[in-house]
Amino acid sequence: MDAIVKRKKIGLKQRYQTMTRDLAWQTSYQDMDKVFPYDKYEGIVVHDWDEWEDPFRLTMEAYWKYQGQKEKKLYAVIDAFAQNNGQLGISDARYVNALKLFIQGVTPLEYCAHRGFAHVGRHFTGAGARVAAQMQSIDELRHYQTETHALSHYNKHFNGMHESNYWFDRVWYLSVPKSFFEDAMSGGPFEFLVAISFSFEYVLTNLLFVPFMSGAAHNGDMSTVTFGFSAQSDESRHMTLGIECIKFLLEQDPANVPIVQRWIDKWFWRGYRLLTLVAMMQDYMLPKRVMSWKEAWEMYAESSGAALFKDLERYGIREPKGWKDACEGKDHISHQAWNTFYTYNAAAAFHTWVPNEEEMEWLSEKYPETFDRYYRPRLEYYDQQHKEGERFYNKTLPMLCQVCQIPMFFTEPNDPTSICYRESDYRDDKYHFCSDHCKEIFDNEPEKYIQAWMPVHQIHQGNCFPEGTDPTVDGFDPLAAVLEYYRINVGSDNFDFADSEDRRNFMEWRGGEEPEVSP
Amino acid sequence: MSVCSLKPYAIEPKDSRDKFPAPLLFIGWEHHHMFCAPVCIPVPGQTIFRTFTDEILQEIYGAHPEFTSIDWKAVTWLKSGKVFTPRFDFSLAENGLGHKDVIRFKTPGLNGIKGSNS
Amino acid sequence: MSNVFIAFQANEESRPIVDAIIVDNPEAVVVYSPGLVKIDAPNRIVINRETIEEEVGREYDLQEIHLNLVTLSGNIDEDDDQLTLSWNH
Helix, strand or coil: CCCCCCCCCCCHHHHHHHHCHHHCCCCCCCCHHHHCCCCCCCCCCCCCHHHCCCCCCCCHHHHHHHHHHHHHHHHHHHHHHHHCCHHHHCCCHHHHHHHHHHHHHCHHHHHHHHHHHHHHHHHCCCHHHHHHHHHHHHHHHHHHHHHHHHHHHHHCCCCCCCCHHHHHCCCHHHHHHHHHHHHHHCCCHHHHHHHHHHHHHHHCHHHHHHHHHHHHHHCCCHHHHHHHHHHHHHHHHHHHHHHHHHHHHHHHCCCHHHHHHHHHHHHHHHHHHHCHHHHHHHHHCCCCCCCCHHHHHHHHHHHHHHHHHHHHHHHCCCCCCCHHHHHHHHHCHHHHHHHHHHHCHHHCCCCCCCCCHHHHHHHHHHCCCCHHHHHHHHHHHHHHHHHCCCCCCCCCCECECCCCCCECCCEECCEEEEECCEEEEECCEEEEECCHHHHHHHHHCHHHHCCCCCHHHHHHCCCCCCCCCCCCCCCCCHHHHHHHHHCCCCCCCCCCHHHCHHHHHHHHHCCCCCCCCCC | CCCCCCCCCCCCCCCCHHHCCCCEEEEEECCCCCCCCCEEEECCCCCEHHHHHHHHHHHHHCCCCCHHHCCCCCCEEEECCEEECCCCCCECCCCCCCCCEEEEEECCCCCCHHHCCC | CCEEEEEEECCCCCHHHHHHHHHHCCCCEEEEECCEEEEEEECEEEEEHHHHHHHHCCCCCHHHHHHCEEEECCEEEECCCEEEEECCC
16 A cells, blocks of 8 residues: 555545546637537537536546556466466366457457547547546556456466457457447447447446356456456446436437437347357356356346336336347357357367256256257257267358347247348348347448448458468368468367367366366 | 438448359258358359259258258248248249348258257 | 445455444445445445544545445545435435
8 A cells, every 4th residue: 555645735526626627628729519520420419518427536646546556456466376377276177268258259348448438538528528438448458458467377378368369350259249349439429338338337237247257256267356356446437437428418408318219229239149158158168157147137137227227217218129038038048159159169269068967957957948948959969979979060151140240040039949030121232130129220220230341251252261362272171261361270279178188288287187077 | 320420421331242252142941950040151143953952951951960851842941031932943043042142941840859949 | 215335345455444334324234245245225325534544543545445346326425535325316
């Protein structure tokens, strides 16, 4: 801790006002609308920026001081973890695949958030909003760095983590988080706040954070747990920004209500779809399980969300359009997603496996209506095939939803036997969607989504081969060429956990014992 | 509004027909979720439909234990969700299939691994 | 009347803050769960710097709570001497 805190010359409220709002001014050499060209085009009306209530009154000086203290604590733990070979304390080497999913698909989003908040932190006319966004931008850069550091030690000992930044921009399943955030970043500043601060950092945040952090705690991962604790108070600031921004927009002018409602509909759905990856992680990738996705959804979405949207009714806001379908999906999406990665594991940079019998019992218990009926039979079949030396790998590229970019494995609400197909025609071409809600997002702004870089389509256009590749030569193997372009190491990053170097290594490090929870 | 933007800008769709070696076709085998999602492949429009089922679908779906039991005469088809009756001796193009069309086939009596739609 | 709450990481640094809250808010209820201490109270919670200083035995800057804060609810009023959470409506 720092030495004696000096007695302040002016009070906190005055200090905060002086060092933030009072640094702003009405421009006279240039028109305010020229200096702040982005904050009217979305149709949002703000009458009085002074109504914006700063959730916390942190000056930059206080911010640096306390963030710096948090860093010192965190990095001391990360060092100790590395020095003491903390990776040997995890439950089972399968757990590391949850971390691979995290560094590949979540950590880059922190960087996107950093850039997004830096952008809006310049473009709001209101100084209070700018300050909050600027601090969040630095928080998010911090999270990108601290996550990378917390997980870097695992990269020394396990495959599937070595090119996460490169993969994020190219690999098929990572276009799901990438397109999510780029959709937000390419929207206006108000949409960005509703998308990220409100829908993601307030409504859905626990569904990302708690599964990974409690998963880490239950599986002996001190490094990730410590990162989680260190980020928690940053997240409390983000949550308060989220709820403040929504109230501010809704209170400023009734014209804002339908615009905000449309964004809430869109971003709840896009966030929900993104969380499919977390659902799968929670139900299938934690050797020591915490709670099921279904339980997490009921706790953090259905209970909390219901109360929140009840509270927002007074502004004329209703629950998001996709709410019921999202609730219906809680019994299915984790199983459907795992099935996808299991069968496409030749092309993914982490391992998959069939759950063991004890794990299948847990899944039966947590999903009494759906697991045994729809999902266990195929997993048992896959296990049988693997034992016979015929482990199934799907070699044909999947159809993707034009909006969420997830393979079209989602089923019709209330009919898990049928894939859900939706489509729209636009300017002589067809576009396809996984759901009514992705279709509606497209139909509201088609010219945004017809520009999407869809990994499967890009592969078929020949844009995902190493430079100089000739696809017309005899014996050309497109999958091998794509994996080379992806810089996925065939035989070490991909394929089943049972056949992996990770598994062999971990067994050896633990002194040759069979891991507690064997495949 | 076709996109919310500061000013109009010219937009080129990323996936128009000219960018691919052949038209894209999306294909789904109903109730067989061992194939987790429909597939996406470029298929030349001159491909005869019978060749499409005998060779191309065989390559995509042949690993499934029920594939060889398919009675193609009993199979029903949908195109964009509407009943579609392909003529097996004509090409995909002559059957009205173009770029980014989606077709689904159902194999009556075959309900996936242990009848679980897998 | 709704509850406000505040939650901290359960560690040695947050202990004097929690103790101070209990002293100044007789209706507060404290619940411990793994890694977390959560305090609920009807309508308002007041955190006084001076009370924390008595608990911790040194000068204390109220913004130090940011080091261990996890989440909170209610509208915030904050100055150098106190932080209050309350509901206006």
